[in-house]
Amino acid sequence: MTAPGMTATVGAPITFTVRKGGGIAIRIKRNATVQGIQVVVVTGPYSKPRTLHTDTGTYPVPVGQWYDMVLPAAFLTRYSDPGVDMNWCIELQIKAIPAAGQAATLEFAEPRVIQGDGAPRVIWAFDDGRADQYSVAYPILKAAGYTGTIAVEWTNVGAVNRCTLDQYKELYAAGWEFIGHHTTQITSLSDADAETVFRGAREWAQNNGFLRGTSHWVWPGGQTDPQKDMIASRYFLTRRKVSPMVNNIIPGVYDPCDTPVYYITQTRPLADAQAYIDRVAANGNTAHFAFHSLTTGTPTAPEDWTVSDFQALVAYAKSKGLSSTSFDETFGISG
Known part of the structure; x- marks a missing residue:
């Protein structure tokens, strides 16, 4: 079904x-x-x-x-x-x-x-729903037989340099999932306004038929506090911050307030990301990468990464036998 x-x-x-x-x-x-x-x-x-x-x-x-x-x-x-x-x-x-x-x-x-079979897998996650995630990352992953996850700034859909609703529908039909995100630091909001954001993120997904990923959240800038997290927990099973690179993810052991992630920045060498895949493949674990923008030129923003490095990393994951997975399949056990 x-x-x-x-x-x-x-x-x-x-x-x-x-x-x-x-x-x-x-x-x-x-x-x-x-x-x-x-x-x-x-x-x-x-x-x-x-x-x-x-x-x-x-x-x-x-x-x-x-x-x-x-x-x-x-x-x-x-x-x-x-x-x-x-x-x-x-x-x-x-x-x-x-x-x-x-x-x-x-x-x-x-x-x-x-999942509980110990097979190595990979989550290709992207924050913000930037336009190149559709135009660049999507075809690269599709060619390798992978799907992705986007943390959608739901109030910014269709804005400049952001994916459109039609593009999201195409991605969802292709097997992608969408998790909740926002443009504003939640800690700067009142409790009532924060709850409006959380409810709005879920309603945007619900109203557009995007059920995959709807129970997961990414904190803007990784910023949260106990009160806001308590409110978010009413709507989301997991709430990802910006945790440090994870060397060894143990299947089934995840902190719902800070799901483990290998956070990509422009200073992250391709060789380090490949070494992370080696550890995942050896231990039968799940790699979780988080990207922002992919650029054909020299990265300028702190979270940019080159298209060539991304292509090489996807090909390397494929060569190591990592299959595609999602937040729902991996982090759904939290909560």
Whole structure:
């Protein structure tokens, strides 16, 4: 199932099957009469079904909008029978719990298996939605069989040197995802204005049918504070700052307030980025690169990188067997 429209009603659960070492993330939209979600976990033919109740949340986002319910591998293992043979597939049955005397429905979309196989992967992430991310990065990645992620400044779509909505639609159709971002330092805003930004980022994605990536956020300039992060956590599973280069990402271990990233600047040598890929390939981890603008000339802005270096890095990742992945698949386990 890849599109919205699969519905679970009271007494009619939807069933998903997950292989060993994996979890699952599912986009859910509920009506106002849903009080909770019942999740029944079965981890093998001799395992007793175990019933869990997962609250759908009381934050402003869920009712009538798509949001993520995430069941990572660690969660499924924790609630399995002790000693269960995890070589068996895990079966999940999910249904709505209604308010008394009410009819309740859940609508599901885009179930994704959270990776757990240790295969090396790469996230090609870009901040701001700059025009060259469509005109330059997109064809290079497409030729190599890769997709990308853009942190969209949603109030700046179609502005000078920014991607247009039609370009975003083309990228999304090609498998790209869009995560939340903004032009203004959030720490300079009031709490109410910050919440308007977070809600607006999600609504922009929702209203345009961009479900992939909608549960993730990038702080402008990497600036945040505990109060703003608490507000952002109502809308986003992960909130990336500008963390230092990561030497060894451990699959499944991520800080939701600072997802690990190899941050590209004009002083970052190609050889260093390739060495990072070597470590990722050797350990079966996920490389996460963050770019801004790609230039054919000498980089001028601090976060520019040359097109030639980008092409070489993409080719190197391909030669090392790194497959394409996304925020949803990698960082969806946070939260």
